[in-house]
Amino acid sequence: MKTLMPYFRRYHRDVWGAMVSLVALVFATLWQPRLLQVVMEAIIKNDQNTILQQGLFLLGLAVIGIIGGIINTVYSARIALGVATDLRADVYRHVQSFAYADVEHFSASNLVVRMTNDINQVQQIVMAGFQQITRIPLLFIGALILALVTMPQQWWVILAMMVIILMVSGLAVKRMTVYFGQTQQDIESVNTVARENLMGIRVVKSFVQEGAEINKFSQRSDALTGVTAKIGYWFAILMPAFFLTANLAVGVAVYIVGQNISTHPGYLAAITSFISYLMQILFAVINGGFLMTFASRAIISLGRISEVLETKPSMTYVDGSAEPVGGDIEFDHVSFTYPGDDRPTLKDVSFTLKAGQMLGIVGATGSGKTTLAQLIARLYDPDSGVVKVGGVDVRQLPEKSLRRTVAYVLQRSTLFSGTISGNLRQVQPDASTGHMQWAANIAQASEFIERLPQTYDAPVEERSQNFSGGQQQRLAITRGVMANPKVLILDDATSALDARSEKLVQEALDRDLKATTTIVIAEKISSVLHADQILVLDNGRVSGTGTHQDLVRNNEVYQTIYRTQKAREEGPTNE
């Protein structure tokens, strides 16, 4: 609620509109039985004029009700949409201020769910809130007061009805909460079996385990069926019980009226309106119950949204010049542990690299290669030690300056849907076609781009699925060199390229980006063969540095890697 208040304030005119029209609607609903009572009295007195007059009132009241309903819907929708879109925009903007660690903390897919499903839940509940939720207490209190005014002595009938209804629903809710929890679990377990079965259908079939899979699935499905049936039984009790209670109340009320009719003859005309009020009380209670379960889901969603909004970005940048700095890189006793991990990923890493040099990083999976590169791009900050770019601690570099200095190309480097030029111009909005060609030449991408009918304006589909893995990587490298960065990090960014193309890329980098410091992370030793310096990582520690020739001679870890690759080399396929 606290999260939503500022947004409601922004739409306060619509809020007023919705409330006023709602009150009109409720008034029309509640006043109708009142007029009915007057009409009934008129019938008893045979008073035609009153009937005519009240009849017109009744029609007018109904029209007010209809118009109130329409206006209320329009205003409610405006509030719901206004709040939801503004909230979504704020969450999105806030997420864009996150450090990468914050995104990881929530996980990208989870953030997406919060910005889509959860916001949608909030939108629905706000809509329902102004259409229904405020109406229910109004109707309930109004009907209660009017019922008491109509027949004051019968307060205890109303009370008894409400107590019984609340007791029945309390009992049911208690049981059903348990069953609902169980249903969720059962649904998940059913879905897990189905999903794994689909993904592994070739395994299932080739091991001839269809029967076993069906048994496994049936077992879980039957559990789910059992629970749903139980929930169904409780619902089956609920509704008839509510209506029976209400109708018994009506019966009792009418009976009492009958027994006292000689002393209160006026009640004769009031019976129908009293019944109407009783029914409205009943409906208010039932609808209130339904909306409460609905609202509880929205409240959870709202909590998840607030959690995002309240998370402060874990990394801040200093203000200052946007100019890039030099290309020297220095790691000074750097250690790093991922949040939530108990073992450090990097341990006391130190090395220096001069501007324009090429550094190769090799090591087994999990040895910390990517982590090291991410510290240069300041996706994370080290726990201890200092990472310097251009002689400056990266924590002291303004964001713009750092981004213009360092270009980072990932192995799975996302291209965004749109066009090739749209992706390339992201980093340099005013780049000419000539410049894009220059960059594409370096990445060995111009050859295939120029064969496309629309060349640089060719579309990039979602997940860039209209390009092969090798083409995607070449496009990502093109994007990386677009801004002629001082430092270029290729994080296994040529893994899908064949050996020849990879070599051509490296030669072009050598030739055209002489001043650029290049850091190449690779599984294949062939990718780093010609580096000025190779860093061998082993379990987060630097096991050795030097050229290929040095390391082949005196580094054991390097020798092992080299041996396995030398022995098998590459398979003669171009996948």
Place this chain on the structure above:
Amino acid sequence: MSDLKNAGKYYWHYLKRYWRGFIVSSLLIIFSTWCIVVAPTYLGRAVEELTTYLQQWGQASTHAQASLTPFNHTLVTYILLYVGDASSLFLASLILARVTAYSTGTMRVGLFRKLQRLRIKYFDTHRDGDILARFTSDLDNIFNAMNQALLEIFLAVAQFVGLLIVMFNQSATMAWITMATTPLALIVAGIVMHKAGVAVNQQQDDIGELNGYINEQVTGQKVLITNGLQADSYKGFTGYNDKVRHSALRGQIWSGILNPLMQGMSLLNVAIVIFFGSWYALNGSMSTGAALALVVVFVNYAQQYYQPIMSLTSLYSMIQLAITGARRVDEVRNQPDEVNPADGQVMPPIQAGLQLNDVHFSYDPGKEILHGITINVHRGEMVALVGPTGSGKTTVMNLLNRFYDVDSGEITIDGTSIQRFDLNSLRSNVGIVLQEPQLFTGTIADNIRYGDPAAGMDRVVDAAKQANIHDFIVSLPDGYDTIVSDEQSVFSAGQKQLMSIARTILTNPRLLILDEATSNVDTVTEARIQAAMDNVIQGRTSFVIAHRLKTILNADKIVVLRHGEIIEQGNHETLLAENGFYAELYRNQMVFD
């Protein structure tokens, strides 16, 4: 319309076995409806009797005759009618809840069963998410609709019919007055529902685009951050978000307005009934009591009159979803099953060998993938399939254990076509190791004995040892009882690959199909996988889609595929000597030159 027909057939198939339940609950609902529509007449009568009593009691001449007994009796009947209504409705709901739960359960298991019989082609041509959605959202929609709509529709129809009958019984004029606004209401509902449909479609399209954008951007957040693109990303987002603001407003208004409109119509209807009813009652030749009773009864009817219409309109979208859901699930039901020969032979041990004889194959008619493949394999030989992406290597593998069947030509084992073997017997004898290891939730031991759940621990351990994974497994705190699950990726790709190899070793297949992984595991793990694969291949007839030179060098026969044709065949030395495509590939990929 055909949607409706298919959906009808689908429901008929699953619901017909519950016909007894439906008949009993229909009778109960009819009875309960009768109670509900008749009850107000007793209330009316009670008022009438009370009026009479009051009049008699008020006049000295009749004062002595005045009695409340008829009133009391009427009231008791009134209450009994509601007790009857509640109890019959309770029983009907109980039956229908049971039918709903159990029939959707049967549908769910039915769908799963059917999936187990489907051809691989179905899975290859449909996305997993789409098939899974039939379990989750489609069956869910079906369940929700049955859960709520089944009873509601019965009730609404019964109440509506019952109401009409009783109303005309009581007073035809008043019945017509009560029904007067119906055409207006129906027209309004029709227009609103149509508008809502159009607006909601537009809204869903725009929301889809917005969600797509958010998904793409946030998933690529690393790229956004490293390129400093966050502000641009927000700018792009604003465009989509504002579009949703406008179209969703229309959607929300049109879909939200139906309910208040119908409630308003109901108010109007009651007003009309009170107005004209009382005027009619006074100008007729009725006693005051009867006039009062008439108004009381019809006000009650007018309040009920719109309920069936309202509940049907509010169920409309739900029913729509259930029809679509049934269509989509039924679609699966109508897919062809795998073909298992009627009197399939049990596959005997391989004596001489296996032969692919002029095999032609296409996934889609007219687009042939394999153009006459002929390969001869002797027992115990290892064949390496080599060739560029799209050359048809994987397709050849798909034919060997009949994931797909050849278009022409045949695959024979010792001269017998594999299509004549019992499908299960064939597959039990053909083991596969896939590129992407797929494990199932459960313990490591269960995963290794997946192909033979009855296998004892000794066989599991033995298989794991051959697959070079035993030492790793026993180093885990829970050993073989460690839970494997897809979500908690405790195991690396390499470890999963080794477990899947152990799984294949345990079933001791006579023919082996291996798809070497290209995924980037580090070189040390790669060496262990290689060793494990060598262990499985040992002494078996095997086909390997090879990516590694060592595998190829060890092969008894190398088959080079390109564009669905065998262009070269031989061993490493002879192929190099030929100096053809293979030699070219080999040289191009050489790294340490």
